[in-house]
Amino acid sequence: MNRRDFFGASAxxxxxxxxxxxxxxxxxxxxxxxxxxxxxxxxICSQLGxxxxxxxEEKLEKAKKYGCDAIEYGGECIGKGAELRKKAEDAGLExxxxxxxxxxxxxxxxxVSKRQPGIDDLKRALETAGELHANGVIYVPAFNGQTKLTxxxxxxxxxxxMPDLAKFARDCNTNIILEPLCRMExxxxxxxxxxxxxxxxxxxxxxxxxxxxxMGDFYHMDTEETSQMxxxxxxxxxxxxVHLAGGVEQPRRTFPGENSxxxxxxxxxxxxxxxxxxxxxxCGCAGRDKEEAFKNSIQFLRDQWAEA
Amino acid sequence: MNRRDFFGASAxxxxxxxxxxxxxxxxxxxxxxxxxxxxxxxxICSQLGxxxxxxxEEKLEKAKKYGCDAIEYGGECIGKGAELRKKAEDAGLExxxxxxxxxxxxxxxxxVSKRQPGIDDLKRALETAGELHANGVIYVPAFNGQTKLTxxxxxxxxxxxMPDLAKFARDCNTNIILEPLCRMExxxxxxxxxxxxxxxxxxxxxxxxxxxxxMGDFYHMDTEETSQMxxxxxxxxxxxxVHLAGGVEQPRRTFPGENSxxxxxxxxxxxxxxxxxxxxxxCGCAGRDKEEAFKNSIQFLRDQWAEA
Numbered sequence: 001m002n003r004r005d006f007f008g009a010s011a012x013x014x015x016x017x018x019x020x021x022x023x024x025x026x027x028x029x030x031x032x033x034x035x036x037x038x039x040x041x042x043x044i045c046s047q048l049g050x051x052x053x054x055x056x057e058e059k060l061e062k063a064k065k066y067g068c069d070a071i072e073y074g075g076e077c078i079g080k081g082a083e084l085r086k087k088a089e090d091a092g093l094e095x096x097x098x099x100x101x102x103x104x105x106x107x108x109x110x111x112v113s114k115r116q117p118g119i120d121d122l123k124r125a126l127e128t129a130g131e132l133h134a135n136g137v138i139y140v141p142a143f144n145g146q147t148k149l150t151x152x153x154x155x156x157x158x159x160x161x162m163p164d165l166a167k168f169a170r171d172c173n174t175n176i177i178l179e180p181l182c183r184m185e186x187x188x189x190x191x192x193x194x195x196x197x198x199x200x201x202x203x204x205x206x207x208x209x210x211x212x213x214x215m216g217d218f219y220h221m222d223t224e225e226t227s228q229m230x231x232x233x234x235x236x237x238x239x240x241x242v243h244l245a246g247g248v249e250q251p252r253r254t255f256p257g258e259n260s261x262x263x264x265x266x267x268x269x270x271x272x273x274x275x276x277x278x279x280x281x282x283c284g285c286a287g288r289d290k291e292e293a294f295k296n297s298i299q300f301l302r303d304q305w306a307e308a
Numbered sequence: 309m310n311r312r313d314f315f316g317a318s319a320x321x322x323x324x325x326x327x328x329x330x331x332x333x334x335x336x337x338x339x340x341x342x343x344x345x346x347x348x349x350x351x352i353c354s355q356l357g358x359x360x361x362x363x364x365e366e367k368l369e370k371a372k373k374y375g376c377d378a379i380e381y382g383g384e385c386i387g388k389g390a391e392l393r394k395k396a397e398d399a400g401l402e403x404x405x406x407x408x409x410x411x412x413x414x415x416x417x418x419x420v421s422k423r424q425p426g427i428d429d430l431k432r433a434l435e436t437a438g439e440l441h442a443n444g445v446i447y448v449p450a451f452n453g454q455t456k457l458t459x460x461x462x463x464x465x466x467x468x469x470m471p472d473l474a475k476f477a478r479d480c481n482t483n484i485i486l487e488p489l490c491r492m493e494x495x496x497x498x499x500x501x502x503x504x505x506x507x508x509x510x511x512x513x514x515x516x517x518x519x520x521x522x523m524g525d526f527y528h529m530d531t532e533e534t535s536q537m538x539x540x541x542x543x544x545x546x547x548x549x550v551h552l553a554g555g556v557e558q559p560r561r562t563f564p565g566e567n568s569x570x571x572x573x574x575x576x577x578x579x580x581x582x583x584x585x586x587x588x589x590x591c592g593c594a595g596r597d598k599e600e601a602f603k604n605s606i607q608f609l610r611d612q613w614a615e616a
Contacts, residue, residue, distance in 0.1 A: 151459040196534040226504040230542030
């Protein structure tokens with residue numbers, strides 16, 4: 001490839017919308033979505049833990065003050081959708097997602113009797129997400145040690161109960177969001193492309209086009225992915241959420257910018273797919289002044305986004 | 309992102325070399341390689357099966373005549389490296405790789421006694437690959453039914469014996485090439501990003517920077533990947549080979565262009581990573597005239613490459 005061809009190729013890469021090929025029935029999500037991809041936006045959010053402040057109200061106020069557009073609630077919000085949406089709105093924030101978790105791995109337990117209660121509780125979380133106008137409920141099939149099922153058995157089981165759950169989520173105007181984790185926390189579902197393929201298969205099985213997706217967490221991705229950009233492009237329009245944290249290098253999993261990990265490669269992928277949903281802090285703080293670290297990290301992320 | 313930002317972002321995406329950020333110790337392969345990525349080239353190759361002709365010599369001659377740059381041998385070449393390299397050279401072709409397979413799944417068998425003979429035979433294949441000046445030996449850990457080990461056990465086992473094997477491959481100036489397959493053929497290792505992460509982990513464990521990589525087969529990728537482009541970017545410099553075939557739509561797994569599957573999205577990924585190794589036909593023929601189909605498919609691929 002000579003210099004001219006190089007630019008020619010990149011122009012095509014950029015202008016995918018203009019040259020998007022005919023998709024086959026099994027074409028990729030990304031290709032199918034190329035025509036309609038949105039304009040990418042950096043919309044920062046925070047979980048309550050990393051947000052500075054000593055009360056919910058103070059955390060919401062400071063998140064807004066330093067540039068967040070949304071807040072991410074944890075499982076404590078279930079059943080309090082209207083109340084907590086109002087609190088966020090009063091602070092000028094949206095609610096991004098509910099960080100729910102695995103429910104002890106019950107939905108994918110080898111103990112069949114545990115599964116339905118887990119499914120029922122996930123439905124309650126999805127209902128609350130709908131009330132919060134949140135984009136989804138983060139779901140982890142199983143942390144290490146929570147199930148005796150093998151990867152193959154877990155995937156098969158997900159394909160059994162997820163299509164109905166995804167329809168339920170869609171009817172709540174929200175999504176189940178599969179979260180890939182690093183091997184230290186979960187062996188099943190470690191890469192974004194794997195989560196995307198599960199979500200795609202569930203959507204096909206259910207005959208719907210929303211209700212389940214995948215997320216990427218920069219901390220976990222630092223261990224499991226060979227390319228942050230490739231991972232996000234693999235997710236494409238199935239990417240519903242992003243968690244922000246530095247990588248495994250010390251100081252580990254702290255505010256972006258507190259260790260040397262770069263976000264530029266991943267942000268290029270997010271720009272390419274037109275990502276306009278939220279990116280939320282899920283991290284610790286290496287510095288002594290959390291408020292200063294929070295503020296600095298948002299500026300760092302804006303600089304990285306501009307560079308991407 | 310407004311229109312101007314969109315082009316700005318895409319320029320950065322294109323010109324990764326100019327804006328590549330500082331890499332952390334755990335940074336992605338792709339980011340690390342961005343500075344030194346090569347110029348992408350479409351270099352077509354064929355296995356002996358899809359090549360038209362009734363003898364080895366005729367197949368080599370026709371492959372060359374219709375525009376191939378290399379030939380891919382199968383396991384029958386083991387021990388005949390010098391002889392078969394000369395035959396390829398006489399026809400004006402290089403040898404891309406040896407398509408070896410799983411050796412009955414022996415290297416990852418639950419029967420420990422089967423493993424070492426499998427490893428020894430893979431070493432013989434790697435030696436022959438060195439004699440052929442081939443880029444690698446395609447290796448499948450296990451087809452469905454060939455091992456009772458779980459995914460997690462297979463991955464752990466690979467991490468035990470692969471570092472030494474990768475060093476052996478490097479000393480032969482070649483590579484072990486992991487091949488992800490679709491679920492109908494193998495449950496372990498179905499996505500390119502997964503294979504890339506295994507290769508990366510093996511290289512780190514061995515303390516070397518070549519000797520093992522991954523490949524992508526468009527047919528298998530059609531089932532397992534949500535984005536051909538994302539998959540290839542995830543592989544980055546670890547991508548050592550590509551197999552060419554149409555997707556699962558009918559006529560299934562035939563010459564590219566014989567069904568409606570597009571290669572443009574994947575080719576964009578290959579251009580982005582500067583792929584300059586071979587892409588080899590491993591496919592059937594839907595048409596009656598294989599020679600005509602072979603010729604037409606090469607033209608189709610050139611057109612798709614130009615469009616990407």
